[in-house]
Amino acid sequence: MSTQFTEDLKVLLRAGWRLIALESFEEERSLQLIERVAKAEERECIPWSLTSGLDRSGEGSGSLEAGINAIAAHEGAAVFVILDAHRVLDSASGIRRLRDHLSILGARQQTVILLGPVLDLPMELLREAARVELPLPTWSELRALFERLLEKSSGGESDSTQLDQASRGALGLTSAEALRVFRRACRLANGLNAEAVAEIVRDKRRALRRTPALTFHESSEGLDSIGGVGELKRWLSERRRAFSEEAREFGLPLPKGLLLLGIQGCGKSLCAKAVAREWQFPLLRLDLAAAFASRERSPEFAVREAIQVAESLAPAVLWLDEIEKGFMASESDPSASRVFGAFLTWLSEKETPVFVVATANDVTKLPPELLRRGRFDDLFFVDLPSVGERHEIFSIHLRKRGRDPSHYRVAELAEEAERFTGAEIEQAVTAALYIAFAENRDLEDDDIINALTETVPIYDTFEERIKELRDWARHRARPASVDAKMVDLFTGG
CATH class of the missing domain: 1.10.8.60 (Helicase, Ruva Protein; domain 3)
Incomplete structure (x- = not known):
């Protein structure tokens, strides 16, 4: 993932982009990667902060305007990184000064990178900046990080299997979080062992509670614990191996996910949990209501952060329960419309093995674009059991x-x-x-x-509504189970 990020950044620098917006919680890791790319492109990497100015010299500290003035005085090829950009982009004079200086940057082989965890760019900069995102560390990156730490602390070789498991257990954390969790676990367990790995997983779950829209779920029951839904079980069994490299070589695309429609209480949510258990994937629940209720983060950022964590844990199952409740807000809230538009785009274009299982009780509340072919691999209707x-x-x-x-x-x-x-x-x-x-x-x-x-x-209680739901599903969704009784229900209402 870091390799892709550095390649993307390199392309932008070579293409002459003068302004880049980089969203990431990982300031230190971001600076290291930016510095690596800048060095390869024969440019200096010069950070600026509100308190320390350019390169911690104090020059240009105090305001964004002062910082841009200091940048303007620098004539060499460079990449300037504005730290905590989300805190200084409310300065009208600073933004004006930045725009005034943009025309000079290209001629000097200079680029300004706005770095912050959440970047809501002002209108004046929206068309000027290229957006890039630093993904969370991959398994191999975490493994290398932990291995270096163990070499420094013990000087000897580490258990390869335990190191693999610890790296897998820390997926979803930033590099700084992962190091803190790893150090603590090894200290508590007196070294890297099975106990330390279990502690890493526990610490990760505690850390990820700070992601308001995303929760981990333990799934203790597989598909055998669900009665009925034979067609759905068969469909899922056929895709058990579809995430393997063998499937890619065979020409199969990565499965996207499925939408389960049907009557409340008929096992849709249980199916989502059972899929994760059956495939041995981590199960994550994306709570759209929590994303919109968060006071600390914008809904856009909360959902984007949740998706980033899910992708870092891939292969994984991402479960959206009663998805129609989240879409109801988009009718009156412009930010909700943007969130769902971005989510639907990700759903169609995602290239990571994140299998999305969405459930819905009321199809009348679902926007037509969600039901369009290509969003999900299939739509299943879960009826009353025969x-x-x-x-x-x-x-x-x-x-x-x-x-x-x-x-x-x-x-x-x-x-x-x-x-x-x-x-x-x-x-x-x-x-x-x-x-x-x-x-x-x-x-x-x-x-x-x-x-x-x-x-x-x-x-x-809801006979008429259930009959309407069956009628809607008759030609729009596949039945989750097919036997004589179910066929009667589908055809007769």
């Missing part, structure tokens, strides 16, 4: 709670639970267990039947 699937769901939940399904009249229970969702079936089993436990006896079939009788299924 009688056979209900049989499977009952068996799964009884087994999970230490009961042998063969000791219960599961076929009868499946018939009794007609028009129940998988979540409602699980809740009925749980409610029945409470009754049996309160009466100091084991679970009986009648306990479950009584729990079903006392439950009002979501179908009875």
Whole structure:
């Protein structure tokens, strides 16, 4: 990733770009890479800060205008890096002075780089600046970083397997964060070992809580723990090896993701979690509501940061639950429209193995551009489980709670639970267990039947809406499961 960044920067310098905007939390790493490129292009790399001026000399400190004046006095080929640019771009006089000086930069082989974690460029500079982004460190970069640290501290050879695992565990962190986490873990565990690797993963998860729109999820259940959705399971199984180099050589593109539409409580979110478990990928949840609620970051930056972390952890599963709720804000909020436009572009053009699983309950709230072919590999409709699937769901939940399904009249229970969702079936089993436990006896079939009788299924409450959803999906989405009962539901409503 750093190699691509340095190549992109080199191209911009050779093309004569006078102003470049670089968004990154990693000031030190950014300066190191910029200095490397500048040296290769036979230019000086000269940082400027509000407090220290040019190259920590004090010259041009105090304001952006003073800094640009100091830059203007420098005639040699150089790359000037404005540190904490997001803090000084509110100066009208400084921006005016920068624009005045832009015409001179090209003739002198000079470039100004605006460096900061979040750069909201003023209108006057939008068409003047090229934007570049420094990705988070890759596995190989982190490994080299840790290896150098171990060589300095111990002087001996390190365990290659443990080093590989530690580097994988630190993915998603900046280089500075990774070093701090690595040092702490090795100190706590008295060296690099399995305990240290586990501590690195724990520390990373704590560190990434600062990314408001993104959360890590543990997925303990695979596809076998989901009843029904046979077509969806088959589709996912076919793509199990699609992220390998062998698949690229065969001519297959990287899978993009899938959109799961359907009735609430029918297992869409469970499917997203199970995919990550089945493929042994990290599972990340992108919370669009949290991105818009953050006071510290703009929604654009929050989503971009979340995507950057997901890409650094790739291959990974990125899960967006009830995506329509995030899109509802875009109707009235211009910033939301920009965020979703950028997200959809990334979804179509991404080249990293980040598999996106989005779920939606209300398709009427989804913009048509999200449903356009090319955004996702496929759209699946998850309907109420058929009688056979209900049989499977009952068996799964009884087994999970230490009961042998063969000791219960599961076929009868499946018939009794007609028009129940998988979540409602699980809740009925749980409610029945409470009754049996309160009466100091084991679970009986009648306990479950009584729990079903006392439950009002979501179908009875939203029958018309569910029929409309089925009608919409009939010619627009693939059924997640196909059997005789499901075909009847799809054709008959």
